[in-house]
Amino acid sequence: MAILAFLFRVRIAVVTALGLLTVGFLFLAFYGQRVPVAAMYLSVPSLAIGALVAFAHLRHTMLAVLSIIAPLPGMVAAGIFAVPAGLTLAGLVTVYAVAYVAGAMMSGEIVRRVLDGQPLEAAAQNALGRMLMPVTIAAVTAAVLFVGWMFRDARMLGFGAAAEVVAASLSVLVVTAFGATLVPFGEMAIAEANRARERTEPWLRRLTLVTTPRWALSLTGAALVLATLGAFGAESLAARSSLIAQPIAIGASLFLVGMVAFTVARDGREAVAATLAFVSLALLCLRLWARAVGHMTLTSFIEIVCVMTVAMLGAVALLANARRYRLARENVGVARLRAIEDVGVSFAYGVAGAAALVLPWILLHGSMVTLALLFVAGGAAGLIGVPAIATTIDTLFRRRRSAEELYGRG
Numbered sequence: 001m002a003i004l005a006f007l008f009r010v011r012i013a014v015v016t017a018l019g020l021l022t023v024g025f026l027f028l029a030f031y032g033q034r035v036p037v038a039a040m041y042l043s044v045p046s047l048a049i050g051a052l053v054a055f056a057h058l059r060h061t062m063l064a065v066l067s068i069i070a071p072l073p074g075m076v077a078a079g080i081f082a083v084p085a086g087l088t089l090a091g092l093v094t095v096y097a098v099a100y101v102a103g104a105m106m107s108g109e110i111v112r113r114v115l116d117g118q119p120l121e122a123a124a125q126n127a128l129g130r131m132l133m134p135v136t137i138a139a140v141t142a143a144v145l146f147v148g149w150m151f152r153d154a155r156m157l158g159f160g161a162a163a164e165v166v167a168a169s170l171s172v173l174v175v176t177a178f179g180a181t182l183v184p185f186g187e188m189a190i191a192e193a194n195r196a197r198e199r200t201e202p203w204l205r206r207l208t209l210v211t212t213p214r215w216a217l218s219l220t221g222a223a224l225v226l227a228t229l230g231a232f233g234a235e236s237l238a239a240r241s242s243l244i245a246q247p248i249a250i251g252a253s254l255f256l257v258g259m260v261a262f263t264v265a266r267d268g269r270e271a272v273a274a275t276l277a278f279v280s281l282a283l284l285c286l287r288l289w290a291r292a293v294g295h296m297t298l299t300s301f302i303e304i305v306c307v308m309t310v311a312m313l314g315a316v317a318l319l320a321n322a323r324r325y326r327l328a329r330e331n332v333g334v335a336r337l338r339a340i341e342d343v344g345v346s347f348a349y350g351v352a353g354a355a356a357l358v359l360p361w362i363l364l365h366g367s368m369v370t371l372a373l374l375f376v377a378g379g380a381a382g383l384i385g386v387p388a389i390a391t392t393i394d395t396l397f398r399r400r401r402s403a404e405e406l407y408g409r410g
Contacts, residue, residue, distance in 0.1 A: 014178050022073040045360040046093070050100055053353035057104060057346065058111055059192035062183040066176060067107045071099030074171025075164060082160030088299050090368070091161060093361050094306040097375065098142075099168035100357065101310050101350035102135045105317065106176045108346025111193050114185060121181050128177040133264075134317040139169035141260055142309040146302070149249050153242070154298050161302050165309065200345050207344050210384050211336045216391035223385055227280035233287030241296040244286070254279070260312075265319040267326075269399075273390035274315050281311055281381040285374050292370040303371050307378040310354065314347045314382025322387075332394060336387045344383060351379030 047068050054064035075096060079087075109131055113123035143162035150158030209215045237244055254275060261274035285304045293300065318339045325335035355372040362368045 012182070014174075015182060018073060018175060018178070022076065042360050042363060046357045049360070050353050050357040053349060053356060054104065054107070057196075057349035057353075058107055059196045060111070060183070060185065060189050063107055063111070063180060063185075066179045066183065067103045068100070070103045070106075070172045070175040070179070071096055071168040072171070073175060074167035074169070075099070077171075078160075078163040078167035082164045085156040085160030086154065086298070087157060087160045087164060087302070090361065090365055091299050091302045092164070093358055093368075094303045094371065095161070095164045095168055097354035097358055098165060098306045098309050098313075099172050100354050101313060101347070101379075102131075102138075102169055103172045103176055104350030104353060105313070105343070105346045106131050106135070106172060107180070108349070110176070110180050112197075112342075112346075115190065115193055115197065120185050124177045124180045128173060131317075132173060134313060134320060135169050135173055137260060137264065137316050138309050138313040139166045141256065141312055142166075142305055144256060145253060145305050145308070148252060149243065149246065149301065149305075150298065152246075157298055157302075161305075165306070197345075204341060204344055207348075207384070208337045208340050210388045211333050211340070211391050213391060213395040216388040217395065219384060219388040220392040223277065223280045223389065227283050230280070230283030230285075230287035233290040234283050237286050237290040237296055243298070243301055244296055257312075261315070261319060264316050265323050267323070269393045269397075270319055270322070270386075270390050273393055274319065274386050276389050277315070277381045277385035278308065278311065280385065281308065281378060284377055288370055288374060288377075289367075293367050300367070303367075304374070307371075307374045310351060310375060311378040311382035311385075314343065314351075314379060315386045317343045317347065318383070318386060332399065333391065336390065340383070340387060347383055348379065351375055351383075355379075 050068045051064050054067040055061060058064050058067070075092065079092070083092075106127060109127035110120075110123050113126055114120060118126065142165045146158045146162040146165070147155070148158075150161075210219060234244070257278050258271050258275045262268065262271035265271060265274075282304075285307055289296065289300060289304065318336070321339035321342050322332075322335040325338050326332060330338065355375040358368050358372050358375070
C-alpha cells in the first residue's frame with residue numbers, strides 16, 4: 001500500500017509514462033502494417049455505444065471516455081504478440097468487452113466512494129485496492145483456461161489470448177485509477193451521479209430479491225432446467241469438435257473454478273454455488289452456440305471463455321464483498337444482499353455495455369448477436385445465479401449457528 005500511495009502522489013508522471021508507452025506500442029503494432037477497413041469503420045460505433053452506456057452509468061463525460069479507452073493500452077501492447085499468433089478481430093472485440101465490464105466496475109466503485117464523501121484521489125486509490133483482486137483473479141483464471149484448453153490444438157493462440165485478457169484487465173485498473181484523479185469532479189457531476197443512484201435504487205431492491213428463499217429456489221430451478229437443456233446441445237457440439245471433447249480439461253476447469261471461489265469466499269457452500277452456476281452457464285453457452293452457429297472454431301471458444309470471464313468477474317466481486325461483511329459479523333443472507341448492493345449496478349451497466357458494443361460487429365460475423373446474448377447470460381449467472389444458488393443451498397441445508405448469532409454478542 002505504501003508503493004500505491006507513492007504512485008498516486010506522482011500520478012502525473014505515471015499517466016505521462018503510460019501515454020508514452022501507449023504511443024510506442026501503437027507505433028510497433030501498426031507501423032508498416034495494413035489495418036483492416038472493417039476494424040476502422042466498426043470500431044467507431046462500437047466505442048460510441050460503450051461511451052453512451054458508460055455515461056448513463058456514471059453521469060460524467062470525461063470518466064465515461066476514460067472507461068472506453070482504458071483497455072486499449074494493454075490490448076495494443078499484447079496485440080503485438082497475440083495478432084501474429086492468430087487472434088482475430090472477433091476475438092479482440094470480445095476481449096475488449098470483458099475489459100469494458102471491468103472498467104465499468106472500477107469507475108462505478110470510484111464514483112460510489114466519491115458520493116460517500118471520499119476525496120477523489122482517496123476514492124481512486126481505495127477503488128483500485130478493492131477491485132484489484134476480482135479483476136486479477138478473473139483475468140488469470142481466463143488465461144489459465146485459454147492456455148490449458150488450447151495447448152494441444154493451438155497453443156500459441158492460447159498464449160496470445162491469455163496475454164490479451166491479462167494485459168487489458170491490468171490496463172483498465174491502472175488507467176482508470178490514475179486517470180480518474182486528473183478529471184474534474186465538481187458539484188454538478190456529484191449531483192447528477194446522486195440522482196442517477198437514486199433512480200437505480202428501486203431496481204436494486206428488486207435485484208436483491210434473489211437472496212430470499214422463494215426467489216432463490218425458483219431461479220435455481222430455472223438454472224437447472226437450462227443446464228439440462230444445454231447438456232444436449234453441448235453433447236452434439238462436443239461430438240463434432242475435438243477442442244470441446246477433453247475430459248481432463250473439463251475436470252481441471254471445474255476444480256479450478258471451485259478452488260477460486262473457495263479461496264475468495266472461504267465458504268464451501270458459496271464455492272459449490274459458484275461452480276454450479278458456471279457449469280449451467282457453460283452448458284447454456286454451448287447449447288446456444290450449437291443452435292446459432294452449429295460448429296466450434298478456435299475464435300468461438302475464445303468468445304465463450306470471455307463470457308465465462310465476465311461471469312467470474314461479477315461472482316468474485318460478490319463473493320469477496322460478502323465475505324468482508326461476514327467477517328464484520330453480518331448474517332450470511334444480509335452479507336449477500338449488501339454485496340449485491342455494492343456491485344450490482346456497476347456490473348449490470350458493464351454487461352449491458354459489453355453486449356451492446358459487440359452488435360455493430362454483426363457486419364463482420366452474424367454470430368455477434370449470439371455473443372451479445374451470451375454476455376447477458378454471463379452477467380446473469382455472475383450477479384443472480386451465484387447468490388440464488390447459494391441461498392437455495394442454505395435453505396435446503398441449514399447452517400449451524402453459533403450462540404453469538406442466536407442470542408447476540410451481548
